[in-house]
Amino acid sequence: xxxxxxxxxxxxxxxxxxxxxxxxxxxxxxxxxxxxxxxxxxxxxxxxxxxxxxxxxxxxxxxxxxxxxxxxxxxxxxxxxxxxxxxxxxxxxxxxxxxxxxxxxxxxxxxxxxxxxxxxxxxxxxxxxxxxxxxxxxxxxxxxxxxxxxxxxxxxxxxxxxxxxxxxxxxxxxxxxxxxxxxxxxxxxxxxxxxxxxxxxxxxxxxxxxxxxxxxxxxxxxxxxxxxxxxxxxxxxxxxxxxxxxxxxxxxxxxxxxxxxxxxxxxxxxxxxxxxxxxxxxxxxxxxxxxxxxxxxxxxxxxxxxxxxxxxxxxxxxxxxxxxxxxxxxxxxxxxxxxxxxxxxxxxxxxxxxxxxxxxxxxxxxxxxxxx
Amino acid sequence: xxxxxxxxxxxxxxxxxxxxxxxxxxxxxxxxxxxxxxxxxxxxxxxxxxxxxxxxxxxxxxxxxxxxxxxxxxxxxxxxxxxxxxxxxxxxxxxxxxxxxxxxxxxxxxxxxxxxxxxxxxxxxxxxxxxxxxxxxxxxxxxxxxxxxxxxxxxxxxxxxxxxxxxxxxxxxxxxxxxxxxxxxxxxxxxxxxxxxxxxxxxxxxxxxxxxxxxxxxxxxxxxxxxxxxxxxxxxxxxxxxxxxxxxxxxxxxxxxxxxxxxxxxxxxxxxxxxxxxxxxxxxxxxxxxxxxxxxxxxxxxxxxxxxxxxxxxxxxxxxxxxxxxxxxxxxxxxxxxxxxxxxxxxxxxxxxxxxxxxxxxxxxxxxxxxx
Numbered sequence: 001x002x003x004x005x006x007x008x009x010x011x012x013x014x015x016x017x018x019x020x021x022x023x024x025x026x027x028x029x030x031x032x033x034x035x036x037x038x039x040x041x042x043x044x045x046x047x048x049x050x051x052x053x054x055x056x057x058x059x060x061x062x063x064x065x066x067x068x069x070x071x072x073x074x075x076x077x078x079x080x081x082x083x084x085x086x087x088x089x090x091x092x093x094x095x096x097x098x099x100x101x102x103x104x105x106x107x108x109x110x111x112x113x114x115x116x117x118x119x120x121x122x123x124x125x126x127x128x129x130x131x132x133x134x135x136x137x138x139x140x141x142x143x144x145x146x147x148x149x150x151x152x153x154x155x156x157x158x159x160x161x162x163x164x165x166x167x168x169x170x171x172x173x174x175x176x177x178x179x180x181x182x183x184x185x186x187x188x189x190x191x192x193x194x195x196x197x198x199x200x201x202x203x204x205x206x207x208x209x210x211x212x213x214x215x216x217x218x219x220x221x222x223x224x225x226x227x228x229x230x231x232x233x234x235x236x237x238x239x240x241x242x243x244x245x246x247x248x249x250x251x252x253x254x255x256x257x258x259x260x261x262x263x264x265x266x267x268x269x270x271x272x273x274x275x276x277x278x279x280x281x282x283x284x285x286x287x288x289x290x291x292x293x294x295x296x297x298x299x300x301x302x303x304x305x306x307x308x309x310x311x312x313x314x315x316x317x318x319x320x321x322x323x324x325x326x327x328x329x330x331x332x333x334x335x336x337x338x339x340x341x342x343x344x345x346x347x348x349x350x351x352x353x354x355x356x357x358x359x360x361x362x363x364x365x366x367x368x369x370x371x372x
Numbered sequence: 373x374x375x376x377x378x379x380x381x382x383x384x385x386x387x388x389x390x391x392x393x394x395x396x397x398x399x400x401x402x403x404x405x406x407x408x409x410x411x412x413x414x415x416x417x418x419x420x421x422x423x424x425x426x427x428x429x430x431x432x433x434x435x436x437x438x439x440x441x442x443x444x445x446x447x448x449x450x451x452x453x454x455x456x457x458x459x460x461x462x463x464x465x466x467x468x469x470x471x472x473x474x475x476x477x478x479x480x481x482x483x484x485x486x487x488x489x490x491x492x493x494x495x496x497x498x499x500x501x502x503x504x505x506x507x508x509x510x511x512x513x514x515x516x517x518x519x520x521x522x523x524x525x526x527x528x529x530x531x532x533x534x535x536x537x538x539x540x541x542x543x544x545x546x547x548x549x550x551x552x553x554x555x556x557x558x559x560x561x562x563x564x565x566x567x568x569x570x571x572x573x574x575x576x577x578x579x580x581x582x583x584x585x586x587x588x589x590x591x592x593x594x595x596x597x598x599x600x601x602x603x604x605x606x607x608x609x610x611x612x613x614x615x616x617x618x619x620x621x622x623x624x625x626x627x628x629x630x631x632x633x634x635x636x637x638x639x640x641x642x643x644x645x646x647x648x649x650x651x652x653x654x655x656x657x658x659x660x661x662x663x664x665x666x667x668x669x670x671x672x673x674x675x676x677x678x679x680x681x682x683x684x685x686x687x688x689x690x691x692x693x694x695x696x697x698x699x700x701x702x703x704x705x706x707x708x709x710x711x712x713x714x715x716x717x718x719x720x721x722x723x724x725x726x727x728x729x730x731x732x733x734x735x736x737x738x739x740x741x742x743x744x
Binding site: 191192193194195196197199200201203204206207208209222223225226229230231232233234236237238239240241242244256260264318321323324327 | 563564565567568569571572573575576578579580581594595597598601602603604605606608609610611612613614616628632636690693695696699
């Protein structure tokens with residue numbers, strides 16, 4: 001089989017990431033070109049009760065913070081992504097103009113760059129790294145904004161998938177911090193089906209004896225391939241596969257078998273198994289109802305949201321089905337529920353194809369400029 | 373955790389199966405009580421090119437074959453099921469009256485009772501057992517009917533899931549053999565998403581080193597649990613989980629965690645790993661378009677169906693989504709497409725709850741008696 005060109009997970013999104021990682025670190029800053037930064041918190045207390053001596057958050061910025069510090073948009077990352085994951089929203093003809101806005105794109109704990117099982121020293125290395133919640137991540141980014149950047153208010157928070165989970169948590173934890181919030185392909189809580197799905201993916205990794213309860217000496221390659229195969233079934237819609245829309249991903253595969261074989265063996269290249277599992281546990285534990293003051297009541301937490309909220313589920317998302325979004329939207333006072341009409345499943349919320357990119361940019365662009 | 377009462381896979385279906393297995397073999401035959409039989413074919417040629425010296429089909433019968441041999445309904449089994457899998461359709465107030473009809477319920481190759489990896493002698497034992505196609509199964513049952521029972525015509529064929537796959541294959545291979553055909557929760561072809569899903573489940577088993585490429589000496593328990601966990605995510609709809617409809621399964625679990633833990637460790641008890649994989653390969657290869665004369669063209673094969681066809685997808689089936697059923701139904705000349713309005717996902721097509729049982733029995737009952 002010839003080598004295919006699509007290297008990763010959500011191809012359209014992450015191709016952009018791969019291509020820009022070096023550029024971001026080497027090139028001089030100019031509007032539209034990101035700068036990479038790190039923010040370190042000493043003695044970071046996690047919800048699990050563990051205190052990390054140092055917690056590091058990697059983030060990228062696009063554009064310039066203005067003197068009034070009132071041109072900031074936060075873009076929290078999705079599963080295993082780096083800060084380049086929102087470049088489909090940035091630039092001429094897109095929703096975010098980095099010549100006018102200051103964009104802060106943060107990376108979740110566990111992605112291998114922010115503090116993670118793979119890069120944390122003893123005694124919190126590997127499988128000993130504490131399970132981070134979405135709230136832990138939001139708290140760390142809140143400190144990053146207020147302490148590192150001295151930013152106390154945001155124009156908007158825009159998040160896809162685990163980024164949407166963070167957006168919901170911001171809306172509940174800090175209801176007046178942002179003027180507007182956008183969530184694509186993600187919900188306010190991981191409902192039981194999400195836990196079943198993620199546990200299936202975790203089981204696929206941990207069944208490999210090389211995994212050694214996380215203390216592996218070489219990567220559990222067979223488990224990682226099983227994980228990728230299981231995950232791949234959830235990523236796109238059933239109809240996407242029947243209509244062979246993988247032919248529109250830029251893949252050089254000419255048959256389903258080639259595409260499938262490449263994807264199951266090149267899902268998230270070089271990802272560390274403990275990192276993959278850590279972020280799945282973060283995902284599982286997400287529940288805005290567990291925010292202090294809401295006693296586990298997700299409906300009450302959703303009713304507390306104070307700002308305009310653009311909620312964009314994908315019509316064919318198998319992780320965060322549109323039914324869950326409709327259920328939640330019924331409780332959000334200022335919600336605009338705008339489903340993405342797409343066959344691209346979960347990935348639609350990250351503009352994995354031109355039609356969804358156009359729909360997202362136009363809808364989010366209108367939402368951000370409304371009422372001003 | 374206390375022991376839960378739901379032992380298996382699709383609880384409502386298989387509880388009935390378990391309870392009746394002994395009865396079927398021990399009790400005297402009376403209408404409504406099944407008799408178990410076996411039919412053996414010498415030198416069975418499979419599509420894969422392998423000739424099995426002996427191929428055995430286990431089947432059950434309900435009621436009496438009349439003198440005219442014109443009161444027969446065929447009920448081909450679903451994944452890993454035995455012949456008791458259709459008892460939700462049989463009896464007073466249900467669609468099938470065994471005091472009037474002669475019901476023949478056949479068991480797929482690979483279920484551990486009909487010829488299977490687990491019960492076939494060398495050289496076709498274990499992983500050496502040939503991949504059987506749905507067409508191989510239909511051919512074997514055709515011989516069973518015509519040679520063993522001398523039945524050359526059927527009132528109806530009714531199939532759920534892999535039983536529906538067989539019903540579609542009968543409709544294409546033997547277009548005038550049955551007066552009417554019913555397919556619930558199953559399609560005429562396994563589309564690529566089905567292959568991705570099933571391969572994820574197979575990968576979960578084969579990642580366990582105990583599996584030893586199928587030559588295990590003890591069951592690959594860890595792989596089987598991973599398999600069950602992955603499969604469980606596909607079985608019911610996402611909303612089923614959010615609404616906790618598992619509370620209506622008869623389970624004594626009081627929390628999601630209890631239910632999930634029990635199901636992932638008691639999915640299809642005592643099933644042999646090679647059997648599980650064999651039937652998943654049968655499932656993957658299903659395609660009525662590959663029937664002789666259709667050159668791989670599923671649409672042309674569907675257009676060749678000659679008899680009234682009741683097509684009942686579940687509205688929330690994640691294996692055989694309603695979109696695939698709508699696509700196929702557009703090509704079937706005499707189709708009645710009647711989706712099952714249910715949150716019970718794939719299992720809705722086997723009457724896994726009272727509302728679906730009522731809907732199925734009423735709809736199928738009307739269909740069978742129409743035009744007579």
